[in-house]
Amino acid sequence: MPIPSTSALRALVALARTGSITGTAEALSVTQSAISHKLKALEEQLGFPLIRREGRGVRLTERARHYVAEVGPALDILARASETQILSGSLTLNVASGFAASWLAPRIGGFLAKHPGVALRINTPRGYGDLGGRRNNLYVSFLMPEEVPAGSTKLMDVGFFPVAAPSMAGGQMLPDAGAVTRFPLLHLDNRQDWQRWLSAAGGADTAEPGVVFQDLQIMEAAAKAGQGVSLGDRLTSRAAMERGELMQVHPFELPSPRAYWLVHGTALPSESARAFEAWLLAEL
Structure with a gap:
């Protein structure tokens, strides 16, 4: 049997969803007579009735409902395949x-x-x-x-805030910026990151000595292991915070002059x- 036209199949699937010829016509932006014509042609090709009249409305036959259950997912697959541009x-x-x-x-x-x-x-x-x-x-x-x-x-924009392993601060927010400096500070690239945060948060003007890392992931690994407090953000620290490996230990968030x-x-x-x-x- 030749494969029915996809427009006729879409009309049948839409009819199963809307429950009326009028609703199907509106959903597909065509006239009611066009829907009726497609369904009649589809019935002739398939060899079994698709709808029965009930008062002023219509209802799918049992066989048509089974058919829709089969062809509906196939139409979805065709639609997704058509939307996907084949690139190399x-x-x-x-x-x-x-x-x-x-x-x-x-x-x-x-x-x-x-x-x-x-x-x-x-x-x-x-x-x-x-x-x-x-x-x-x-x-x-x-x-x-x-x-x-x-x-x-x-x-996206980024803001920085202190993060540490929950065990370092007892699972609690630190009371002030000065309390952060009681812990080893972990730096990225240089010590200016912490100097800017402490100055803006009302803490010391200079950052305490601490390890300077060149790689963000290595610094984060050290923070997870309880080696100190690092500056994190909503992008890079999110997964570790959701897993409970890190927590924000002070509420102040310093907007970064940089953005992605x-x-x-x-x-x-x-x-x-x-x-x-x-x-x-x-x-x-």
């Missing part, structure tokens, strides 16, 4: 390590499931705002306002780059 080729991303580890890595399978033909490579820069020669296809960078190239898209931006490379964006950008913005 390579796509190289340069993604700030905190964003890559905390946000992108747990979700990247969603993009690959939608575009399995894309060969994806994810690089991480050595430092904040490192765009190099912008030879990669796309960048997710943690940039100062003056570092943002024209045409970039802001993804999506930046294009210097070459014209490829179809795969456009697809990733659309997926990223939709996910965010």
Whole structure:
């Protein structure tokens, strides 16, 4: 038997959902006579009745209801396949390590499931705002306002607050900023991060000596192990806080002058780059 037209099948599935010819016509933005014509042609092709009249309304026959239960999911599959653009080729991303580890890595399978033909490579820069020669296809960078190239898209702002293993502070918020400095402070890149936070929070003007890390994930690992207090944020610390490995130990949150931006490379964006950008913005 030839496969029925998808428009006729959509009309039947919509009729099962709406329960009326009028509602089906409105749902599909066609006339009632067009729906009736499609259903009649579908009945002739299938060889069994689809609807029975009940007063002023209609009702699907039992066999039609079973048929809808079979073809409905198939139509959904066809719709999803039609929406998915078949892409191929390579796509190289340069993604700030905190964003890559905390946000992108747990979700990247969603993009690959939608575009399995894309060969994806994810690089991480050595430092904040490192765009190099912008030879990669796309960048997710943690940039100062003056570092943002024209045409970039802001993804999110960030604020910093102290985090530590719950055992360090007895599972309680510390009473003031000065109390934070009773614990070893863990620094990222330099000691200016804590100096800015302490000054803004009403604590000391200078940060206590402590280990300086170059890698965010290593610093977070030290904080989880109870080696000190680090500055976290809602993006990079979220998973560890939800698992109970870290907790916010002081309520003050210092807005960062940097933000996460999506930046294009210097070459014209490829179809795969456009697809990733659309997926990223939709996910965010």
